[in-house]
Amino acid sequence: MKKLFLLFLIFTSSTMFAQIERIEPPFWYAGMKNPELQIMFYGKNITKYNVSTTNSIPITKVERTSNQNYIFVTINTKNIPPKEFHFLFKEKDKVVFTEKYNLKQRRENSAERKSFDASDMMYLIMPDRFSNGNSNNNSDASTTEKYNRELPEGRHGGDIQGIINHLDYIKELGATTLWITPLCEDNEAVYSYHTYAQTDVYKIDPRYGTNEDYARLASEMHKKNLKLVMDYVTNHWGMQHWMMKDLPTQDWIHQFENFTQTNHRRTVIHDINASKSDTKICMDGWFAPSMPDLNQTNPLVLNYLTQNAIWWIEFANLDGFRVDTYNYADPTAITKWTKAITDEYPNFNIVGEISMRDQAQLSYWQKDSPIGKIQNFNSHLPSVMDFNLSDELLQVFNVDEGKWGLGMDKIYDNFTNDFLFPNPNNLLIFAENHDTHRINHIYQNDLRKYKMAMALIATARGIPQTYYGSEIGMAGNKDKGDADIRQDFPGGWEGDTNNAFTKEGRSQVQNDYFDFTSKLFNWRKNKSVVHFGKMTHYIPENNTYVYFRHNATEIVMVAFNNSNETKTLKTERFAENIGNFKTGKDIITDQLIDITQEVRLEPKSVLILELK
Structure with a gap:
């Protein structure tokens, strides 16, 4: 009967007296490496309430600010499985209203997800x-x-x-x-x-x-x-x-007596000679009048x-x-x-x-x-x-x-x-x-x-x-x-x-x-x-530039001619990378090109060769 009464209380108080306008994050995930979760509740005059939870979810901190419409509640989710629970907002030990919250299941191996790279x-x-x-x-x-x-x-x-x-x-x-x-x-x-x-x-x-x-x-x-x-x-x-x-x-945002825009001089951050006033305006000034600068x-x-x-x-x-x-x-x-x-x-x-x-x-x-x-x-x-x-x-x-x-x-x-x-x-x-x-x-x-x-x-x-x-x-x-x-x-x-x-x-x-x-x-x-091979490049000559990407099994030669004239490159200069290779396949045309003595480059062109 006690459990049924609590469920009735949660349902009726949530639907009849709820006054929370926002909860952020709106839900969270179980099994995070950092178990501490700070939840922001926003609603009119909510600082007057004491907060507790159901399902034995531990609250480790409650922070109130000068604005009576916010409460920041920190819970510890360590060893808590995915579940739904409620926050109870009380006045003099009486539950005035409740708010439902969910810890959801993370995707498998979420923490080890692969990202973008070279x-x-x-x-x-x-x-x-x-x-x-x-x-x-x-x-x-x-x-x-x-x-x-x-x-x-x-x-x-x-x-x-x-x-x-x-x-x-x-x-x-x-x-x-x-x-x-x-x-x-x-x-x-x-x-x-x-x-x-x-x-x-x-x-x-x-x-x-x-x-x-x-x-x-x-x-x-x-x-x-x-x-x-x-x-x-x-x-x-x-x-x-x-x-x-x-x-x-x-x-919550940086504020000045008069609108102050950033000076965009980010060098002040590492400049050992920078003034404090310049540094403050750089970091605290607004990017634009329509973009408040977060603190x-x-x-x-x-x-x-x-x-x-x-x-x-x-x-x-x-x-x-x-x-x-x-x-x-x-x-x-x-x-x-x-x-x-x-x-x-x-x-x-x-x-x-x-x-x-x-x-x-x-x-x-x-x-x-x-x-x-x-x-x-x-x-x-x-x-x-x-x-x-x-x-x-x-x-x-x-x-x-x-x-x-x-x-x-x-x-x-x-x-x-x-x-x-x-x-x-x-x-x-x-x-x-x-x-x-x-x-x-x-x-x-x-x-x-x-x-x-x-x-x-x-x-x-x-x-x-x-x-x-x-x-x-x-x-x-x-x-x-x-x-x-x-x-x-x-x-x-x-x-x-x-x-x-x-x-x-x-x-x-x-x-x-x-x-x-x-x-x-x-x-x-x-x-x-x-993607991951070493890069070896050669000093440009006559507005041509050559570099190689190479690893233990492959070599790619990249040659630029940035002039308005046809250029011929003597390949003996690149012997340390070309070695015993005699041809290169143009990766765009698929043609094989003889690289034993020289490579011809058309005006304003680039040649990418897989050495064979």
């Missing part, structure tokens, strides 16, 4: 601009900005279903991993399509789909041996985030972000993170966030957007960096984005002369500094992304230059990343605004006259771009010598 090719998609797979969610009653494809900076209707519809295209291209710009709700009134000003980090934006759609995307990708990387934002949220209307604590030094904020990231890994079965504006956050706090995730998932790769253009400064942010050790700093961040190489790739193939320090010398010099990185093969390398000019604009749709750029990121050390649409010749000028570099993929919308998702629907020029890209990256998929 064997992958990452394909970057802006979902709003890729494909509209479900026109019923173009607009949503709960969000302010509505569908308007006529507006370049507006919502165009691309969504998760559109990505699912074209996974075979992505696989045919040779990609193995998707980096999708943020999908969580962005309820800003304008320009919300980029979704970096998130307003609910536990909810997929309804104009993209649902949380279940996102998990289904991961499932469909895994069936095709594709990996899903979430674009995570630790530095800021959107001004319309629901907490901004009722902050848990005044220091990760507040333990409640840091724990909230950490648990949110882990929740998405478990819920959606993710394969990695790309972290936006990684080094704008407090370095001590953000490293704790990263370590907590990689402690839980030892093989999980996280690549940070460290938009520095100096390799020592980039290296500072990679895990176990010898540069960081100088200041007793370890970011615990496995991978960083190689912006230094990207900058060179956005201009080098327009440089026709090969003088000292120009042309291919720039690429050579980039790789000479690899000694600064603890793991140069775990750098994300790219020619462009959603924040840069498109390379086809820089190179005026010269297919030869596009081929050289793609060949380099496909064969150099690191993890190659490409940007949607460039593989069919899409161009975009950032000087015209971000919308120009984020145009709709042709064929992604009903009624598009050009469907570039199919060979038949592409123009001849689009097929020329796609066929080369597909051949290159599909060849790369099975080449461990390129």
